[in-house]
Amino acid sequence: MTVDPVAITLLLGLFALLIIIKFPIAFALAFSAFATAAYKGISLGAITQKMVSGVDSFSLLAIPFFILAGEIMGAGGISDRLVKLADVLVGRMRGGLAMVNVVASMFFGGISGSAVADTSSLGPLEIDMMKKQGYDTDFSVCVTIASACQGVLIPPSHNMIIYAAAIGGLSVGKLFMAGLVPGILLGFGLMVLCYIMSVKRNYPRGGKYSLKEAAKIIADSLLGLFTVVLIIGGVFTGIVTANESSVLACIWGFIVAIFFYRKITIKNLWPILRRTLRTLAMVMTLIAASSAFGYMMTILRIPTLITQGLLGISQNRIVLLLLINFALLVLGCVMDMAPLILIAAPILVPVVTSPIIGMDPIQFGIVMMLNLSVGLLTPPVGTVLFVGSSIGGIKIEETAKAMVPFYITMVAVLILLTFVPAFSMTIPNLMFGK
Numbered sequence: 001m002t003v004d005p006v007a008i009t010l011l012l013g014l015f016a017l018l019i020i021i022k023f024p025i026a027f028a029l030a031f032s033a034f035a036t037a038a039y040k041g042i043s044l045g046a047i048t049q050k051m052v053s054g055v056d057s058f059s060l061l062a063i064p065f066f067i068l069a070g071e072i073m074g075a076g077g078i079s080d081r082l083v084k085l086a087d088v089l090v091g092r093m094r095g096g097l098a099m100v101n102v103v104a105s106m107f108f109g110g111i112s113g114s115a116v117a118d119t120s121s122l123g124p125l126e127i128d129m130m131k132k133q134g135y136d137t138d139f140s141v142c143v144t145i146a147s148a149c150q151g152v153l154i155p156p157s158h159n160m161i162i163y164a165a166a167i168g169g170l171s172v173g174k175l176f177m178a179g180l181v182p183g184i185l186l187g188f189g190l191m192v193l194c195y196i197m198s199v200k201r202n203y204p205r206g207g208k209y210s211l212k213e214a215a216k217i218i219a220d221s222l223l224g225l226f227t228v229v230l231i232i233g234g235v236f237t238g239i240v241t242a243n244e245s246s247v248l249a250c251i252w253g254f255i256v257a258i259f260f261y262r263k264i265t266i267k268n269l270w271p272i273l274r275r276t277l278r279t280l281a282m283v284m285t286l287i288a289a290s291s292a293f294g295y296m297m298t299i300l301r302i303p304t305l306i307t308q309g310l311l312g313i314s315q316n317r318i319v320l321l322l323l324i325n326f327a328l329l330v331l332g333c334v335m336d337m338a339p340l341i342l343i344a345a346p347i348l349v350p351v352v353t354s355p356i357i358g359m360d361p362i363q364f365g366i367v368m369m370l371n372l373s374v375g376l377l378t379p380p381v382g383t384v385l386f387v388g389s390s391i392g393g394i395k396i397e398e399t400a401k402a403m404v405p406f407y408i409t410m411v412a413v414l415i416l417l418t419f420v421p422a423f424s425m426t427i428p429n430l431m432f433g434k
Contacts, residue, residue, distance in 0.1 A: 004040070008300050011036040015293070025339045026282075029289035033296045040299070047292045054291025055284050057165050058243070059172050063158045063283060065246035068276045069227070069253050070114055074121035075272055076257025076264050078224035082107045083125055085221040087206060088214045090191075095198020096206025097133055099191055101126045101140075102147040106187045107225065109151030114158070115376055115384045118148035123391045135203055137392050138402035145388035145399075146406040147190055149373040152337075153366065154183035156231050156246065162287065162338055163365045166294075166345040170361060172242040173235045174428040178362050180232070181423050182370065186413050193409045223256045236431065283338060290342035303347045310351050317357050321418055324348060325371055329411075332375020336383065340372055363417075363424040370414050377403060 011032050018028035030051070037047045086103035093099050104126065108118050123144050130140035152159055155176035164170040197203075209217070230248045234240040240248065257264040264272070297303060314320055328348075331340055345368065352359040376384040379400055389399045417423050 003305065004300060007036055007040055008302060008305075010039055011293075011296055011300065012302075019335075025336060026285045026289040029286075029293040029339065029343075033289070033292040036296050036300075042299070047295065050295040051288040051292045054165075054288050059161060059165055060284075060287070062156070062172065062243045062246040063161055064276065064280045065243075065250050066156045066158050066161075067114075067279050067283075068272070069156075069246065069249035070117045071272045071276050072250065072253035072257055072264070073108075073224065073227060074117055075268060076224075076253060077261040078221075078257075079108070079121045079125060081217075081221040081224055081261075083122065083129075084217045085225075088209055088217050091206030092208050093195065094205055095194050095203045097126075097130045097135065098139070098143050098194035098198055098203070100206065101130070101143045102150075102187050102190050102194065105144075105147035106150050106154065106183070107228070109148070109154040109183065115145075115148040115151045115373060116387060118151045119145055119384050119387045119391070122148075123388060127388075127392050133204055136201070137394050138398050139197065139201070141388045141392035141394060141399050142402050142406050143190070143194060144391075145377055145384045146403070146410065147187065148384055148388075149370075149376060149410070150183045150187050152369050152373040152376075153179040153186060155179055155235065156242070156249075157369065158283070159337055159341060159369060159372075160365060161242070162283070163341050163345055163368065165287065166290075166342050167349050167361060170365070171432065174362055174432050175365055176232070176235055176242060177428045177431055178366050178424045179369065180427055182366050182413070182417050185416070185423060186370065186410065189409045189413050190406070193405060197405065223260050227252055227256070238431075286339050287342060290339060293343065294346055297346070303350055306347050307351045307354070311354065311356060315356055318419075320351070320357055321359075324352065325367070325414065325418060328368065328371040329374060332372045333378045333382075335375070337372045337376060340375070341368065344368075360421065360425060362428060363421050366424045367414065367418050370410070370417060374407065374410050374414070377407070 014035055015028050015032040018031060019025065034044060034047055037044060082104045083100060086100040086107065087096070090096065090099040090103050104122055105118050108122055126144050127140045130143070131137055151157065157176070157179060160175045160179065161172055164172045164175055227249050230252055231245045234245040234248065235242055310320060310323065313323065328344065331344065349361050349364060351357065352364045353361055376382050379385065379396055385396060385399060389396050392399070
């Protein structure tokens with residue numbers, strides 16, 4: 001098929017124009033796809049069918065249940081218990097509360113799978129505690145929002161499910177296991193940074209617990225943490241699939257929140273379900289619209305043209321990977337994570353899996369998750385940046401300026417994940433084979 005520059009310009013130009021004038025991304029994707037199809041004489045019914053088939057995927061069944069599990073655990077009293085547990089484990093160090101913040105986000109990320117949910121649930125408690133103990137507000141907010149991005153990597157992550165659906169034929173379980181070590185590595189890098197900055201700024205050490213107090217806090221948090229065991233342990237051992245683990249997480253979350261922690265009553269269920277449905281509707285609409293957009297990109301051979309263009313710039317593997325990472329970092333600043341995954345993954349996966357680069361699509365998925373999570377923390381579209389700044393009561397500009405050392409740390413971890421496959425691939429290769 002010959003290249004049609006007018007159709008390509010119409011598809012991409014109209015999408016860019018609609019985004020600039022603040023059109024909702026899902027509608028911008030769908031409208032530009034329908035307009036281009038009409039120009040090409042393609043049946044609009046075929047585009048509609050592509051939108052329906054885009055959400056008609058078995059792997060996507062896990063998304064509503066993981067979103068619901070995160071809402072249940074966020075409203076079910078687990079946040080306070082996770083913070084106390086993290087305080088027992090690392091709170092006595094210099095800058096103890098900053099360490100607590102990172103570790104608590106690591107635990108909660110293994111339940112919610114969402115950086116926004118992490119910031120919204122733990123943020124008010126963590127930021128307030130740090131400010132009361134003498135930590136600067138900008139530092140408190142930065143630690144909270146940067147550590148929340150562990151939820152994008154540590155399973156479960158609904159963004160990984162979206163990535164698997166975007167390129168097709170990829171194991172969600174393998175993706176989940178590939179994110180485990182990178183998520184912990186990111187947490188470790190942030191803890192090192194927090195310690196260095198805490199020593200430099202003379203932030204206080206945390207309090208100490210008696211053996212009896214520590215044992216009580218640990219015992220009280222175990223029921224909530226068992227949700228992580230159900231999700232990660234179930235997939236790791238192969239007892240359940242990712243979809244089945246999401247259902248188990250919801251059931252167990254309801255049992256713990258209603259009968260043990262007693263933080264949720266029948267009256268609380270409707271707000272939880274309403275928030276879940278609102279989030280799910282946004283995600284599914286994006287997936288449907290991006291399916292139509294991706295279909296038109298395939299017809300116009302845009303992924304092939306971009307692949308040829310990138311490989312034409314350089315044949316050096318390192319240069320190409322750095323270019324791809326830079327492009328994703330820039331795009332992450334101006335687009336939300338989910339639509340960018342749906343648009344960019346089908347374009348870039350053929351590039352990174354080409355013989356010149358030879359990267360496993362599983363490893364690239366993890367690289368992409370961390371790369372775009374940086375975009376959640378950068379203006380002008382950084383959702384987590386906005387939520388954290390709002391909770392902390394400071395300006396976006398102040399938070400973004402204070403985030404510079406955290407950006408550097410996250411990019412350093414990103415480089416490691418890009419060029420050292422073992423961080424991402426060791427566990428899934430041991431479990432599922434190469």
